[in-house]
Amino acid sequence: MTKMVAATGNEAIANAMRLAKVDVCSAYPITPATEIMQRFTSFAANGKVQTEVLLAESEHSAMSGCIGASAAGGRVATATSSQGLALMWEMLLVASGQRLPIVMAVCNRALAAPTNIGCDHSDSMGTRDCGWIQLYSETGQEAFDNMLMAFRIAENMDIRMPVMVCQDGFITSHSIANVQWVEENAAATFVGDYRQSNPLLDLKRPVSYGQLALSDLYMEYRKAHDHTMSLVPQVVREVAAEFKEISGRSYDLFESYRLDDAEIGIVVMSSAAGTTKDIIDRYRDKGIKAGLLKPRLYRPFPYEDVAQALKHLKALAVLDRADSFGASFGPLFLDIAGALSACNERPIMINKIFGLGGRDYMPEQGEHVLDELIQIAKGAPVKAAKEYIGVRG
Amino acid sequence: MMATPLNLKELSKQEELFAPGHRMCAGCGAPIVVKMVMMAAQHPVVVANATGCLEVSTCIAENTSWKAPWIHTAFENAAATLAGAETMYRSLRKQGKLEGDIKFIAFGGDGGTADIGLQSLSGAMERGHDMTYICYDNGAYMNTGIQRSSATPFGADTTTCPVGSQNPGKLQHRKDLTRIMAAHGIPYVAQASPSHWQDLMTKVRKALDIKGPKFINIIAPCNRGWRTEMDDAIKLSRLAVETCYWPLFEIENGVTRITTMPREKKPLTDFMKPQGRFKHLFQPGNEWMLAAAQEHVDACWERLQKEQASPIRHRG
Ligand SMILES: Cc1ncc(C[n+]2csc(CCOP(=O)(O)OP(=O)(O)O)c2C)c(N)n1
Ligand code: SF4
Ligand SMILES: [Mg+2]
Numbered sequence: 001m002t003k004m005v006a007a008t009g010n011e012a013i014a015n016a017m018r019l020a021k022v023d024v025c026s027a028y029p030i031t032p033a034t035e036i037m038q039r040f041t042s043f044a045a046n047g048k049v050q051t052e053v054l055l056a057e058s059e060h061s062a063m064s065g066c067i068g069a070s071a072a073g074g075r076v077a078t079a080t081s082s083q084g085l086a087l088m089w090e091m092l093l094v095a096s097g098q099r100l101p102i103v104m105a106v107c108n109r110a111l112a113a114p115t116n117i118g119c120d121h122s123d124s125m126g127t128r129d130c131g132w133i134q135l136y137s138e139t140g141q142e143a144f145d146n147m148l149m150a151f152r153i154a155e156n157m158d159i160r161m162p163v164m165v166c167q168d169g170f171i172t173s174h175s176i177a178n179v180q181w182v183e184e185n186a187a188a189t190f191v192g193d194y195r196q197s198n199p200l201l202d203l204k205r206p207v208s209y210g211q212l213a214l215s216d217l218y219m220e221y222r223k224a225h226d227h228t229m230s231l232v233p234q235v236v237r238e239v240a241a242e243f244k245e246i247s248g249r250s251y252d253l254f255e256s257y258r259l260d261d262a263e264i265g266i267v268v269m270s271s272a273a274g275t276t277k278d279i280i281d282r283y284r285d286k287g288i289k290a291g292l293l294k295p296r297l298y299r300p301f302p303y304e305d306v307a308q309a310l311k312h313l314k315a316l317a318v319l320d321r322a323d324s325f326g327a328s329f330g331p332l333f334l335d336i337a338g339a340l341s342a343c344n345e346r347p348i349m350i351n352k353i354f355g356l357g358g359r360d361y362m363p364e365q366g367e368h369v370l371d372e373l374i375q376i377a378k379g380a381p382v383k384a385a386k387e388y389i390g391v392r393g
Numbered sequence: 394m395m396a397t398p399l400n401l402k403e404l405s406k407q408e409e410l411f412a413p414g415h416r417m418c419a420g421c422g423a424p425i426v427v428k429m430v431m432m433a434a435q436h437p438v439v440v441a442n443a444t445g446c447l448e449v450s451t452c453i454a455e456n457t458s459w460k461a462p463w464i465h466t467a468f469e470n471a472a473a474t475l476a477g478a479e480t481m482y483r484s485l486r487k488q489g490k491l492e493g494d495i496k497f498i499a500f501g502g503d504g505g506t507a508d509i510g511l512q513s514l515s516g517a518m519e520r521g522h523d524m525t526y527i528c529y530d531n532g533a534y535m536n537t538g539i540q541r542s543s544a545t546p547f548g549a550d551t552t553t554c555p556v557g558s559q560n561p562g563k564l565q566h567r568k569d570l571t572r573i574m575a576a577h578g579i580p581y582v583a584q585a586s587p588s589h590w591q592d593l594m595t596k597v598r599k600a601l602d603i604k605g606p607k608f609i610n611i612i613a614p615c616n617r618g619w620r621t622e623m624d625d626a627i628k629l630s631r632l633a634v635e636t637c638y639w640p641l642f643e644i645e646n647g648v649t650r651i652t653t654m655p656r657e658k659k660p661l662t663d664f665m666k667p668q669g670r671f672k673h674l675f676q677p678g679n680e681w682m683l684a685a686a687q688e689h690v691d692a693c694w695e696r697l698q699k700e701q702a703s704p705i706r707h708r709g
Contacts, residue, residue, distance in 0.1 A: 023484040026477055052484035054476060057516030061473035064513065067466050068441065068477025074485055076477075094466045200462045200478055201491060203437045208457040210442075210465030212449050 007179040009140035009172040013079065013105040013165070014039035016147035018049050019187035020103075023074030023194065026054035026065035030084040031117050032169040033107040037079060059084035063091035070100035071209050073199025075151065078102065081169055082109035085123045089130070095162045096131030096225070098209055099197075101154035102162040104132075105147060108270070108321075109169040110357040118358015119169040121269065121322040125331045131225055133163040133232055134299040136269045138255075141179050143167040145249060146296075148182065151191050152239045158231055160197055168271040170358065186246040229300040236297050253302040255294040256309055258284060262291030264373035265310060265347070267336055268319040269295050272354070272361045276319075279366040290370055295332070303339040311340060313347035314377035317369045321355045329386050348376050351386040365390050396435045396598065399591050404432055408460070415458040416450040420623035422613035422630060423447050423529045425587045427500065430527055430611075431461070433597035436496045439482075441475035443505030444468035446536040446615075447529065469509035471499040472517035472526055479522045496601045497524040503544035504534045507570045518577045518606040525600045525607040528570060531615035539618040543568040546638075547689060548682045549670045551618070556673045561682055566689050574608040575644045581607040583643035583652075588631035592641055592652050599643075612639045620669020632664040637694040648704040651697065658694070661687045 007015070013036050017025065025044075027037045043049045054069070056062035059080055070076040080088065085106060095102050106124050110116040124134060133153060137143040143165060150163040167173055182190070198207045213221055233253055240251040257277050259265060268276050273294040283290045293309055295301075310316060318337075320330025329337070333351035340346040352369055355361045368389070376382060397403050410431040417424045423446060431438070442448040442465045451458040452465065466474045475497050485491035501510055506528040514526060533551050534540040540553040547566045550556040554563045575582045581603050585593040593611065600607035612633050614626040621629060633639035634653060638661060641653040662683060665671040674682050 023488070024477065024481050026480065050484070050488050052480045052487070054480045055520070056473060056476075057512060057519070061470060061476075061513045061516055064466060064470035064473035065477035065480065068464065068474040068479075069481040069484075070477075071464055072439075072478040072481035072485075074481045074490075076481075090467060091470070098466070200439055200464055201482055201485070201495065203462065203493070203495070206460060206462045208452045208459050208463045210448075210463075211452040211455065211457070213454055217454050 002181045002183050004178045004180050006176045007140060008035065008174055008176055009143045009167050010035035010107065010174065011039055012140040012144035012179050013147050014043070015181060016144050017077050018043050019182065019184060020075065020077070020148060020151045020191045021049065021188065022051050022077045024054060024069035024076050025051050025078060026056055026062050026069060026076070027078045027080065028056050028059045028062040028084060030059070030081045032109060032173045033079045033081040033084070033105065035173070036105055059087040060091060063088040063095065066102045067091060067095050067098065067100055070095070070102050071098060071200045073196040073201050075155070075194040076102045077104065079105040079107070081107045082111055082123045085127060086111060089127060092127055092130040092132060097221070099160040100162060101160050103147065103150045103154055104162065104164050105143070106164050106166045107169040107173040108166050116357040117169070119171050119321070120356045120358070124164060124166045125322040127164070128299055128331060131161070132299060133161050133297070135163065135165050135296055136298055137165065137167040137172070138270055138273050138294065140167070140172050140175070140177050143172060144179055144181070145243065145247065145251065148187060148191060149239050149243050149251070153232065153235055155195060156235050157195065157197065159228060159235055161228060161232070166270065171271040180247070182247055190242065190246050232300050233297060233302050251296065253297045253305055254309070255296060257292040257294065259291030259293060259309060261289060262313060263289040264315045264370065264377050265291045265293060265313045266317050266319060266366065266369060267293045267295065267310070267332065269298070269321065269332065272319065272321065275361055275363060276366050279363055279370065283370055288370070288374065301335050301339070306336065307339040307343055310336070311343040311346050315373040316347035316349050317352055317373055318349065319352050319354050319369070323353050323356070333386070348382060350376070350382060350384070353386070353388045354390055359390055362390065399594055407432060410434070410438070410459070410461045412458045412460055416453065417446060418617055420616050420626055421446070422587060422615060422626040423531065425626060426529050426611050426613045429587060429590055429593050430498065430597050433594035434496060434498070434601055435598065436494055436601060437461070438496045438498050439478055441465070441471045441478065441499040443471035443499070443501035443510055444536070445502035445505050447500055447502065449536055468505050470513045471501045471505060471510060473513040475499045475524050476517040476520065476522045479524055497522070499524060499526045501526070501528055502535070503528060503530040503532060503570070504542040507544045507568050508542050515577065518574065518579050518608065521605055523604055523606070525597070525609065528608070528610045529613040530610055531613045531618060532567070533615070533618050535615050535618045544570060547686050548674050550673060551670070561679055562673060569693070571610045578647070579606045579608065581643065581645050583609045584639065584641060585609055585611045586630040586634050586639055586641060587611070587613070588627050588634060589641055589653055596643060596652070618670065620672070621667055625667060629664065629667065632659065635659045636661045636664045636690065638664050638690050640694060640697055642697060642701070649697065649700040651701050661690050
């Protein structure tokens with residue numbers, strides 16, 4: 001174990017990439033992820049990594065380069081945000097469809113228009129159905145830990161799927177906080193050597209990547225993808241258990257905070273979960289049984305486990321940092337509602353859209369939500385199933 | 394390793410890396426071009442393919458025509474995809490995890506190269522990846538049903554610039570992709586035609602032996618889109634050369650060399666007349682279009698000869 005240092009979330013990601021000894025890194029700059037590549041290219045420029053860096057002319061090409069490199073047969077990582085992730089969209093499905101274990105750090109940022117560089121989750125939520133595994137991080141420490149674990153999950157021989165490691169743009173990507181690295185040799189042993197699967201560069205066994213599969217075959221590929229995703233939660237848990245041995249830090253599919261005996265609860269992802277935990281502590285001090293669930297593995301979504309953890313609540317608010325426009329609910333709410341739909345007993349649920357485009361999530365917002373949940377739990381009618389909070393009129 | 398001499402007897406003994414049985418149309422120019430390119434290669438190669446006729450017809454439902462490693466990912470990014478593979482090759486070589494020489498070849502149609510893929514190609518060339526990009530130019534988006542591309546010749550009838558009472562076919566001249574690639578200052582750029590197969594294969598070998606980014610533009614007649622007889626591919630690609638519509642030349646380190654001088658420059662109509670896509674141009678009222686097409690070809694040919702006469706080296 002190493003000593004605590006002060007580092008930004010981006011620095012944490014760059015360090016995880018260094019420790020994972022990636023063979024190729026292919027990327028394109030965009031705020032707030034740019035710093036990751038600046039730091040990483042500086043490692044390369046100073047001989048601290050053996051990585052070949054491909055500085056593409058766009059994110060579309062950056063992801064295409066990741067795909068070519070990964071298919072070739074080595075460890076690949078990249079980083080992006082917002083418009084960059086949107087530009088990659090087409091290639092994300094190719095990466096997962098070709099079962100390539102690429103690891104990508106995403107600094108969550110709003111999408112244009114209007115142009116905005118602040119944090120929200122619209123970018124990665126827009127890619128949640130692209131067949132990637134998605135992990136969300138509350139802090140720079142979690143981003144670092146998730147990034148290291150991501151290589152193990154992606155490269156597991158039963159999985160071979162790309163992984164996105166998300167953290168909140170600026171809020172954690174640019175904030176300096178305490179981070180504890182993993183010692184270099186321990187990290188190398190933990191991540192392990194890259195194991196090839198059908199490498200393009202194997203001349204003795206030439207393979208073709210990217211066939212045309214028509215209606216007689218396409219659906220079988222999709223079913224196989226879905227099946228593979230169902231194996232992911234178990235692997236995520238196993239990898240976390242091993243990671244605990246070298247780091248002392250524990251992770252699960254999601255974090256339950258004072259939830260077991262709770263009557264009301266909030267589900268919220270990433271940095272806002274930290275603020276919310278403080279609020280919950282204060283309500284607990286007042287004798288109110290409040291709890292929190294913070295999703296970590298969002299794709300595949302561990303529906304059954306989440307439902308088990310939430311079904312005993314009387315009232316539940318899901319806080320979404322992204323919206324699905326048009327009288328629908330936020331994406332996280334839809335998943336939680338889907339998870340609970342099979343339960344006989346389940347909480348009354350409300351959905352709040354917060355913190356879009358870098359709008360601060362203030363403690364009062366969480367308090368208002370809890371106050372509303374207290375009333376609902378007592379039998380008061382739900383005023384609005386979905387509502388924007390922290391917004392003008 | 395001794396290179397196989399470029400004669401038919403010796404070449405016929407070589408293993409074909411591009412197997413028959415694919416589903417391209419009978420008489421299509423593209424597979425002829427690909428076969429020549431793959432036969433020319435004297436080193437192990439890894440191939441990337443942009444979406445298009447060649448790609449959709451050669452790797453379907455767990456069957457493949459590619460005996461060399463092959464990757465297709467999307468339409469606009471064959472260069473970026475191959476750049477990634479080439480970068481991994483360099484990384485693994487550097488780290489001592491891989492041995493042996495591999496050459497990298499990308500194939501893209503004119504649409505996948507001159508239009509939607511121009512950015513990724515330009516980026517890969519500028520970065521200096523050690524790869525040879527080959528554009529097979531059939532002058533339209535053939536895979537999706539003969540829509541115009543920026544490489545479609547002036548006057549041609551396509552399904553998106555259809556000839557009608559108010560439209561006499563494509564009103565713009567083709568984008569000169571070979572010159573655009575030459576403007577990147579890469580070590581080798583060439584134009585070739587399957588009618589001149591020794592010239593084509595010599596250029597491919599030369600390109601593969603040069604380190605760095607290379608580009609070869611190869612005309613590939615499409616009988617469906619050009620509205621010609623099924624066995625016209627070689628005849629038409631020869632006429633393209635003889636009319637100077639598709640001059641054969643190379644630009645090595647900035648020095649232009651015309652590799653085949655036509656004995657007599659034939660009128661452009663010799664190339665156009667057999668093709669249904671130009672049929673309307675031979676009707677009264679459209680004489681100006683034939684003249685404009687000829688004028689453009691003449692001007693480009695003049696310029697090419699001048700460039701050959703006054704070389705400017707930009708590298709080496
Ligand atoms: C992003 C994207 N846009 C459009 C298409 C549809 N599309 C597939 S192939 C093709 C045309 C290919 O033309 P070209 O590159 O000239 O190759 P050809 O089929 O003529 O050999 C088009 C438009 C696609 N596959 N992807
Ligand atoms: S449509 Fe044209 S280019 Fe495509 S396979 Fe047929 S002949 Fe070849
Ligand atoms: Mg074409």
